Amino acid sequence: MATTLLFVTEKEAIFDQVNEFFKKHAPQIELVFKTPQWHELQSLEEERVIQHKAMRAWNHFKQPLIVEDSGFYFKRYPDFPGTLSEFALSGLAREGINKLCRADNQATAFSWIGYIGQSNADCYFNSRVEGYILDEFAPATQTNFDMMPIFHPEGSTKTLQQLIGNDRELQFSPRLKACKKFINWYFDLPEDV
DSSP states (O other): OOEEEEEEOSOHHHHHHHHHHHHHHOTTEEEEEEOOSSOOOOOSOHHHHHHHHHHHHHHHHOSOEEEEEEEEEESSSTTSEETTHHHHHHHHHHHHHHHHHHHOOEEEEEEEEEEEEETTEEEEEEEEEEEEEOGGGSOTTOOSOOSTTTEEETTOSSOHHHHTTSTTHHHHOHHHHHHHHHHHHHTTOOTTO
């Protein structure tokens, strides 16, 4: 019998990526796409943002659910943009990102998965991947984009966007690595399974 979990996210593309991963690695869990009806907390503290998302989603839906938060940090600016990545990328656009990356394009991508099954039972899983920001992969006219098309994980020949559906996606995607940690915990499996 399948377990149903809500997956609360604003972006259907994120749901699609995670849903495909769950179909392959945890077919006993059925994910249902739900869009949040509130704005996310604006904070530089990763854990605070994911906890707020989980509690807001729980208070709204009152069903077992998963939330996600992702972003990246420039090595040169260790606290930027972090949890505000989407906002920063939209404001900087391609030209601004290009200027920031001229001196040093090294970056760290991160993702968090938050699970809450009842009001006092929440768990969080995160992962980080080192790499580079390669803004030339973003369309020149695009002003509102995320890290997927511009983050190039170390050791990969592709960006995170290009890796979607690839056999090596789990090796390089911080989002899927965090999902794998959740699945292992949920089914009480060892970390390396």
